[in-house]
Amino acid sequence: MKELSKLMDFRPSIKVVDATLRDGGLVNDFYFPEGFEKALYEANLKAGVDYMEFGYRADKEMFDVNKFGPCKFSSDDFIRSIVGENDTDLKIAIMTDVGRCNYKQDIQEKANSPVDLIRVATYTHQMPGALDMIEDAKNKGYEVSCNIMAISNAQEGDLKVALDLLGKSPVDIIYIVDSYGSLYPEQIARIADLYGEFAAKYGKKLGMHAHDNQKLAFANTIEAAGDGVDYLDATYAAMGRGAGNCAMELLMGFLKNPKFKLHPVIKFVEEYMNPMKEAGVVWGYDLQYLLTGVFNQHPRSAIQFTKDKRKNFSDFFMEVTSQE
Amino acid sequence: MKELSKLMDFRPSIKVVDATLRDGGLVNDFYFPEGFEKALYEANLKAGVDYMEFGYRADKEMFDVNKFGPCKFSSDDFIRSIVGENDTDLKIAIMTDVGRCNYKQDIQEKANSPVDLIRVATYTHQMPGALDMIEDAKNKGYEVSCNIMAISNAQEGDLKVALDLLGKSPVDIIYIVDSYGSLYPEQIARIADLYGEFAAKYGKKLGMHAHDNQKLAFANTIEAAGDGVDYLDATYAAMGRGAGNCAMELLMGFLKNPKFKLHPVIKFVEEYMNPMKEAGVVWGYDLQYLLTGVFNQHPRSAIQFTKDKRKNFSDFFMEVTSQE
Known part of the structure; x- marks a missing residue:
């Protein structure tokens, strides 16, 4: 049982990561309405969000730039067109999939980029590719996280090897990812325990990325937070692939650090997310x-x-x- | 952390209570489509549901029978028109609100009624009324449960007095009720612990009735189940007042007792709940x-x-x- 003091106090190390443009972009091929990205950036600033993920840095040799909106590629130039020099406390993140990002060419030195955090997404069988991307990003000066995807179908033995490899790598944050939305909170507690062993051993931080297939994305996210996981992914109105993610408005209603504000989130959902849904963009639990x-x-x-x-x-x- | 063995095995004492007609009836003034109650009864039989709540036994002096469907009053005659003599393993329940049920007159001896379980709903300040209803129902031969409502606004001291009074009463089952949908799983764990002390002391069983205001109805229900709560309320498609309840389809997907079947629940939602929603009946998380x-x-x-x-x-x- 969680300590009573923790129910009222807060842990300053908790970071909220807005993944709306990236996971939400999977629903609409990254074609967001005019002005959406900028308004989201401003809502995140007001809400006290710690990281804003702008999208994938997908390889333009593999994906046709005419078939996706700009957040599929989230170039430094595009990000700058929204955030300028981003002279704020909100950090900028992008995701790079193993095998779908020409990172040696398309990711430049951190000193020349508005991006702060590179999020590497991998399956357990792609670990060598992930490790090379992690080292590349770290050498260029970025914070780096790694999402091990589809762990509900991975063997625990394989997972331990992957966690050990990541532990020895320069990655900063290791993410628990419930890709299929199939995990229950009691399983998240066990997984957080396992990841926590490696995090403690190697001095890494942990993150949680949940899906809402069983209406558990928020419950699993706060379960993970209670188990010591610091980086919490959420999306406005839970927008994300399929059933969607942990809703930013639920997470902001729960977190007790006074820097987090719920009202700007509600306002953004009212002004941007609900109209998009009414216009026919479909996601969410069903x-x-x-x-x-x-x-x-x-x-x-x-x-x-x-x-x-x-x-x-x-x-x-x-x-x-x-x-x- | 829950024991690993419990994640794969099941607890035979867990009972599923379908509250669709009662909590769902609050959404449509108990006017369900023709044939709905009978089809629901048959779906519950196929799904292995343990109890089916037919509605309230509201006082007809207080509520106009022309302004509500039959499940507002769920008379023995109405219930018999659906279930006949109910020669099945599915037990029949009704709810009686303190101050809104003429129980001395309107509830007859169990021997003459198709009802098995009387569910008394009370606020902490109405406990004497609830205790009188509990004794009346018990004396007439029924199983009896008691829902203490709105506990998220009750003082813990008052709650302990109420639990002690219920412990000394002949009630069989004491329900944890999150009327406002404001409780988080970590709070449910604490509350289940508190209720569990009184249940153990007085030999009572516990139940859980959740609301989905924060998309936690299912998460809170399985948290309670993991904490030793046996009676779990659910409604098809989560139909219930406001944000609705724990969805039967989520609960059936989770429970591992082979007697519980998910497919009949999915079929009923497809054939009855979704058309009702499309016809304009509104409920659910927002x-x-x-x-x-x-x-x-x-x-x-x-x-x-x-x-x-x-x-x-x-x-x-x-x-x-x-x-x-």
Whole structure:
């Protein structure tokens, strides 16, 4: 049971990471309405958010720049067009996927970039690629985090090897990622315990990135916070791939550090997120995501179900459970 | 941390209580579509649900029978019209509010009724009324539970007195009720601990009734289950007052007793709940409920906000926070 004192006090080391442009961009191919990125930046400043993730730094040789909005590539120039020299306490992050980022060429020295944090995303079987990206980013002067994805399908032995490799690497923050939204809070407690052993041994910090397939993204995020995880990902109105993420408005309502403000978040959701939803951009918890979450599968079949505007959930149940 | 063995095994004492007709009825004045109650009864039988709550046994002197559907009053005759003699393992429950039920007259001997469980709902300041209803129901031969409502606003001292009074009463089950949807899992753990002391001392069982204002109804319900609470309320598609309740489909996806089946729940949501929602019946998590939850208030202002189809959440934030 959490200590009573912790229910009223706060831990200054907790950092809130806004992932709206990156995970939310997976829903709309990164085409946000005019002025959205700038208004989000200003809302984050007012709300006391610590990091704002601008998107992926995707390889333009692999992805057609005419088929995605600018946050798919989040070039330094694009980021500067929104934040200028970003003379604020809000740090800027980008994500780089192993195998989808030409990092040696496309990431320049930190001294010449508005970016502060490089977030490397990897599967356990891609660890050597991830480690090379981590070293590259660290050598260029950035803070670096690493997301090990899809851990609900990883063997614990493999995970321990990955954590040990990351421990020995120069990475600063290791993220717990519930890619399939299949984990329960009691499992998050165990995973945070395992990650915490390696974090303590190697002097790393921990982060949490949750998905809302079982309406547990917020619950899992605050479970992780209570277990010593400091970096908490959230998105406005929970916008993110499939069922979405931990909602920024829920997280801000929970956190007790006075620097965090709920009102600017509510205002941004009212003025930007809700109109986008009403205009037809679709994300969020629904039965199809519950099913892929319960059965610990990648949400791609549920995303397709959503795109096809299907409503036959009972048939989808049979499809999901026959994919063994 | 929960024991690893408990994550895979199950506790046979866990009972699932379907509260769709009762808490859901608060959304549509108990006017469910033709055939709904019967189809729900059959879905509950297939899903392995343990108790089905049919509604309130409201006093017809106080409430106009022409202004509410039959589940507001859930007479024995109405229940029999759906379940016949109910020769099944599914038990039937009704709720009686202190001060709103003419129980001496309207509840007959269990031997003549299809009802198995009387659920008495009370605030701490109404305990003498609740105790009289509990004794009346017990003397007539029913199982009896008691919901102490709005505990997030109750003084711990008062709550302990109420729990001690209930301990000494003939009630069978004492419910933890998060009426305002304002409690976090770490608080549920503490409350379950407190209730558990009295339950152990007096040989009572515990129940959990959650609301989804902060998308925590399911998380709080499984937290309670992990803390030894046996009776778990849920509603199909989370239908319930305001933000709604713990979704039956989430709970059935989580519970591991092989008697519980998820597919019939998914099918019922597809065939009955989703069409009802599409027809314009409104419930479920939204920002206005988050705000009354975060600020630990009765959701009535949020329900009015919803009825008025307002979208100015930022203004509502100011209204909620000025109600001190």
